[in-house]
Amino acid sequence: xxxxxxxxxxxxxxxxxxxxxxxxxxxxxxxxxxxxxxxxxxxxxxxxxxxxxxxxxxxxxxxxxxxxxxxxxxxxxxxxxxxxxxxxxxxxxxxxxxxxxxxxxxxxxxxxxx
Numbered sequence: 001x002x003x004x005x006x007x008x009x010x011x012x013x014x015x016x017x018x019x020x021x022x023x024x025x026x027x028x029x030x031x032x033x034x035x036x037x038x039x040x041x042x043x044x045x046x047x048x049x050x051x052x053x054x055x056x057x058x059x060x061x062x063x064x065x066x067x068x069x070x071x072x073x074x075x076x077x078x079x080x081x082x083x084x085x086x087x088x089x090x091x092x093x094x095x096x097x098x099x100x101x102x103x104x105x106x107x108x109x110x111x112x113x114x
Contacts, residue, residue, distance in 0.1 A: 002060065003064070004059070004091070005059070005065055006089070006090050006092060007054070009087035010086045017080040017081075018084055028068060028071060029074070031068075035058055037058045038054055040053070062091065
């Protein structure tokens with residue numbers, strides 16, 4: 001099942017370390033089947049607030065996403081970003097093929113009547 005690393009990164013002034021991080025990050029996730037799905041794109045806020053930027057990296061599965069995050073290669077460059085950009089980063093599994101949200105809604109309704 002596909003998994004994603006999703007980052008909500010706050011605005012930051014351009015810095016050489018951030019440029020280096022951006023140059024080096026693809027080499028850290030490519031061995032795990034990762035690829036950018038969203039990077040450097042504008043976004044439209046339709047509800048609530050979302051200051052900053054969105055980054056989404058797709059992986060074949062949650063195991064690969066975790067292995068990338070924990071890898072020596074990524075941990076070596078992570079401080080280049082973390083020293084200059086505040087943000088929130090999550091790893092999350094996608095839905096399986098054939099996912100039916102009606103099943104989730106039914107389980108929720110059943111729990112409410114129990």
